[in-house]
Amino acid sequence: MTVPPPPGPRGLERLLALPRFGRDPLAFTVEITRRHGDVARVQLGRDAAVLVGDPALVGEVLLDREHRFHKDRVTRGLSVIVGNGLLTSEGDFWRRQRRLIAPPLQRKHIARYADAMAASAAALVDRWRDGEARDLHRDMMRLTLDIVVETLFGLQVGDVADRVDRTVEGFMRDFQLLVQTWRRLLPHDFPQPVRRRMRAAGRVLDDILLEIIRTKRAAAGGDDLLSLLLAARDDAGTGMTDAQLRDEAATLFLAGHETTALALGYAFVALARDPAVEAWLHEELDAALGDRLPGADDVARLPRTCAVVDETLRLFPPAWMIGREPQADVVMGGFRVSRGDQVLIAPWAMHRDPRWFDDPLVFRPARWLDGLAERLPRFAYLPFGGGARVCIGNHFARMEAVLLLATIARRVRLEAPPGWRLRLAPTVTLRPRDGLPVVVRRR
Numbered sequence: 308m309t310v311p312p313p314p315g316p317r318g319l320e321r322l323l324a325l326p327r328f329g330r331d332p333l334a335f336t337v338e339i340t341r342r343h344g345d346v347a348r349v350q351l352g353r354d355a356a357v358l359v360g361d362p363a364l365v366g367e368v369l370l371d372r373e374h375r376f377h378k379d380r381v382t383r384g385l386s387v388i389v390g391n392g393l394l395t396s397e398g399d400f401w402r403r404q405r406r407l408i409a410p411p412l413q414r415k416h417i418a419r420y421a422d423a424m425a426a427s428a429a430a431l432v433d434r435w436r437d438g439e440a441r442d443l444h445r446d447m448m449r450l451t452l453d454i455v456v457e458t459l460f461g462l463q464v465g466d467v468a469d470r471v472d473r474t475v476e477g478f479m480r481d482f483q484l485l486v487q488t489w490r491r492l493l494p495h496d497f498p499q500p501v502r503r504r505m506r507a508a509g510r511v512l513d514d515i516l517l518e519i520i521r522t523k524r525a526a527a528g529g530d531d532l533l534s535l536l537l538a539a540r541d542d543a544g545t546g547m548t549d550a551q552l553r554d555e556a557a558t559l560f561l562a563g564h565e566t567t568a569l570a571l572g573y574a575f576v577a578l579a580r581d582p583a584v585e586a587w588l589h590e591e592l593d594a595a596l597g598d599r600l601p602g603a604d605d606v607a608r609l610p611r612t613c614a615v616v617d618e619t620l621r622l623f624p625p626a627w628m629i630g631r632e633p634q635a636d637v638v639m640g641g642f643r644v645s646r647g648d649q650v651l652i653a654p655w656a657m658h659r660d661p662r663w664f665d666d667p668l669v670f671r672p673a674r675w676l677d678g679l680a681e682r683l684p685r686f687a688y689l690p691f692g693g694g695a696r697v698c699i700g701n702h703f704a705r706m707e708a709v710l711l712l713a714t715i716a717r718r719v720r721l722e723a724p725p726g727w728r729l730r731l732a733p734t735v736t737l738r739p740r741d742g743l744p745v746v747v748r749r750r
């Protein structure tokens with residue numbers, strides 16, 4: 308008996324799928340699985356995409372049968388800037404790198420960065436004046452950028468951070484043009500100015516990062532992440548080459564700051580919309596912290612703050628889509644998924660699934676305080692992905708988000724201007740379309 312392909316839109320609806328996906332990818336991912344089931348196939352330009360909405364099947368892709376899948380085409384495209392780093396590498400090479408990089412990012416090791424994180428947030432907020440209008444998105448991007456540059460690269464913020472940031476930002480703009488516009492329809496080897504600019508950005512980043520790595524090798528002994536990676540050795544006693552360190556540094560830079568900035572921005576947007584939840588959070592912060600800055604040990608003492616972060620990551624998952632590509636035909640949920648299909652797992656849609664979350668569209672952090680995480684099916688909530696390739700920075704990110712949120716919310720309330728509406732721009736990450744305007748009110 309032949310295995311059927313997954314159901315999906317037909318006829319005119321099939322033809323309209325790409326423009327509709329382009330116009331509103333978030334709504335599209337929710338609708339396709341609701342209408343066609345937990346495994347649904349849809350043609351997006353040159354790619355056949357298979358959306359998966361059942362946590363058990365997601366577990367097959369990310370964990371049980373992960374060796375049958377590689378990263379998807381869009382993620383692979385990032386290799387122009389991150390080379391063969393952890394995000395894009397595969398197989399035995401990825402496994403070796405993951406073993407080398409994981410130890411310094413474990414929970415017990417990252418506590419050393421907590422004080423620097425809280426101090427950076429306090430320094431930023433201390434410069435804000437009561438009644439001042441700010442773009443919170445820009446502020447959070449800058450704050451998490453400074454923290455990454457200090458903790459990952461052991462550098463003082465300033466010139467290097469700006470140069471790396473400009474290069475990566477320019478690259479991401481071009482990358483977006485390539486994957487979300489008509490350019491996606493062109494053959495992958497078709498010469499386009501965007502591809503040329505993206506390669507040039509990769510070379511600029513080479514120069515900056517290799518220079519940092521050479522300086523670090525000469526100095527040796529720092530406790531920033533890059534110094535620890537320089538000293539890391541695999542089972543055979545071999546360390547990483549400069550070229551490999553360059554790729555991993557670029558990867559950590561790309562993956563390690565924007566996502567956290569987005570989570571923080573959306574947390575404040577949600578709090579501004581809901582004064583009762585905001586007051587509930589303030590009550591905890593005022594009682595637990597008083598006037599001191601939070602440290603690593605406080606994270607466990609701030610359950611409401613943690614719940615605000617978890618709930619923000621549920622409703623606004625910065626990595627709103629996770630992709631894979633099967634290396635051979637596989638059967639999933641009774642349907643044939645063909646080699647080369649793009650398997651898409653959308654945390655955005657899964658986190659809004661009424662099968663797992665009551666009132667899924669309501670921002671209600673308290674839902675996390677009564678054991679919800681333990682009751683949920685595995686992989687129903689996956690802001691950091693899951694399985695073998697779960698986010699390697701998840702402890703770092705969660706600690707950073709809790710400490711920054713606590714430090715800032717202890718000092719200020721952030722109001723949205725009257726009439727302002729959040730509009731989202733789901734690119735590789737879930738960005739706000741027009742920044743996040745806020746008015747500062749000192750507490």
Ligand code: HEM
Nearest residue numbers: 393394562563566567625626690691692696698699700704
């Ligand atoms: C709120 C913040 C963050 C979110 C939502 C997030 C989300 C994710 C997700 C969903 C994945 C899995 C992608 C996949 O399976 O294809 C991932 C992977 C990854 N993340 Fe994060 N991340 C965050 C912060 C960080 C930070 C702070 C770092 C670095 C310090 C980091 C480094 C990485 C790396 C290197 C990978 C690739 C891991 C591998 O494939 O082995 N992320 N992240």
